[in-house]
Amino acid sequence: MTDSTLRLPAEWEPQAAVLIAWPHADTDWAERLAEVETTYVALAAAVTRFQPLIVVVADTALGAHAQALLRAAKVDLAKVRFVELPYDDTWLRDSGPITLKADAASFQLTDFRFTGWGGKFGAEQDDALITGLVNAGVFNNAAHKRVDWALEGGGIESDGKGTVLTTWRCLVQRHPEQSREEMSAVLRDNLPASRVLWLDYGYLEGDDTDAHIDTLARFAPGERIVFQACDDSADPHHDELQRMAGELAALRSADGRPYQLYPLPWAQPIVDQGRRLAASYANYLIVNQAVLVPAYGDAADNEAARIIGQAHPGREIVQVPCRPLIWQNGSLHCITMQLPEGVTH
Numbered sequence: 001m002t003d004s005t006l007r008l009p010a011e012w013e014p015q016a017a018v019l020i021a022w023p024h025a026d027t028d029w030a031e032r033l034a035e036v037e038t039t040y041v042a043l044a045a046a047v048t049r050f051q052p053l054i055v056v057v058a059d060t061a062l063g064a065h066a067q068a069l070l071r072a073a074k075v076d077l078a079k080v081r082f083v084e085l086p087y088d089d090t091w092l093r094d095s096g097p098i099t100l101k102a103d104a105a106s107f108q109l110t111d112f113r114f115t116g117w118g119g120k121f122g123a124e125q126d127d128a129l130i131t132g133l134v135n136a137g138v139f140n141n142a143a144h145k146r147v148d149w150a151l152e153g154g155g156i157e158s159d160g161k162g163t164v165l166t167t168w169r170c171l172v173q174r175h176p177e178q179s180r181e182e183m184s185a186v187l188r189d190n191l192p193a194s195r196v197l198w199l200d201y202g203y204l205e206g207d208d209t210d211a212h213i214d215t216l217a218r219f220a221p222g223e224r225i226v227f228q229a230c231d232d233s234a235d236p237h238h239d240e241l242q243r244m245a246g247e248l249a250a251l252r253s254a255d256g257r258p259y260q261l262y263p264l265p266w267a268q269p270i271v272d273q274g275r276r277l278a279a280s281y282a283n284y285l286i287v288n289q290a291v292l293v294p295a296y297g298d299a300a301d302n303e304a305a306r307i308i309g310q311a312h313p314g315r316e317i318v319q320v321p322c323r324p325l326i327w328q329n330g331s332l333h334c335i336t337m338q339l340p341e342g343v344t345h
Helices: 030-047 060-072 129-135 168-174 180-190 238-250 301-311
Strands: 015-021 053-057 080-084 098-101 107-113 142-150 163-167 195-199 217-220 224-228 260-264 285-287 290-295 316-321 337-340
Touching: 015 030, 015 285, 030 053, 030 060, 030 290, 030 316, 053 060, 060 080, 098 337, 107 129, 129 142, 142 180, 163 168, 163 180, 163 217, 180 195, 195 238, 224 238, 224 301, 238 260, 260 301, 285 337, 290 301, 301 316
Parallel strands: 015 053, 053 080, 107 142, 163 195, 224 260, 290 316
Antiparallel strands: 015 337, 098 107, 217 224, 285 290
C-alpha cells in the first residue's frame, strides 16, 4: 500500500522542469533526424521561456551537438541541463518517472515497468532510465519506488485530486489476465487515487500505444475535459470518437457534477508513404504559465489552440510544430515529462 500522503499532481500544478531525451542516429528517428530536431529545438525554446529543461543525451558528442543547435536558436542555455544516459528512444512520457508528491514537499518517483508498449519494441534501456536519472543526482527529496506492473505515463490522466482517467483498450493489452477491477485497484494503490474512470472507446490510426489517454482526452482545471473530436462523418474515426464523446459526457466529477467538455477540431488526414498518421491536438503539454500546443500545418491548428486556451485560462498558448513527430506515431506530450516543483536540484 502506498503512503496515503502521496498524490499524483495535475499537470497544471507548478513544475520544476520538463524532461526530454534528444533524438540520435540509434533511435527510430534516424531516417529523418534533422527534420525532427527542428521540433526538439522549437520545443526547447518554448519550454525555457517558462522554466528549466532537462535534456537526456546518449553521449558527450550528442550533448555538444544539441547544445550547438539550441545556441544557434538563441535558447537560454542557462535553463538547460544535460544528463548523459543510454536510451532506446525518446518517448519520455512513457519511460520517465510518474512523480508523486507528499504534503511535506517530499516526492516518490514511481517507476512502473516499461515494456515498449506491450512488447512492440525493445525497451531495456528505457526501462532503466529512471534509475539512471536517480543515480545521476537529478532529483531532490525523492524516494524511488519500482512497481513491477506495466504502465506508461501517457496511459493515465490525473486531476490532482484523486481521480485518474485511463482507457480499457490500452491496459487490457498490457494486462490481459487482469479484470478491470483488479487493474483499478493497482492504479488506486500505486498512484494513489480515490477513483479510476475508464473509457472504452477512442483510438487514432497510426497510434501504437493502444489508445493512450493523452492522445484522446485530458483533464483541465475546474472540472473540465479537453478531448479530440471528429466531425467528419466520412472519416473512419468518426463513430468511435463520437462514442467516446458520449462516454465523456456521462462521466461525473467526484462531487457528482458533469465535466465541462471542450471538443477539439479534427485535422485533415495526414498520410505518409500510404500510412495515416495520428495527428491529435489533445497531445499538448502544460508548463508554468503556458500551454504548448501541437501544430501540424493544418487549417485547424489555430482553432485547436484557441479551444485549449479557453480550457486553460490565464496561460499563454504557444504552438510548436509537431508534424515531424507524428511520423513516429506520437506528438508533443509523448516526448516530454513534467517534473513537479521541488523535485529537482
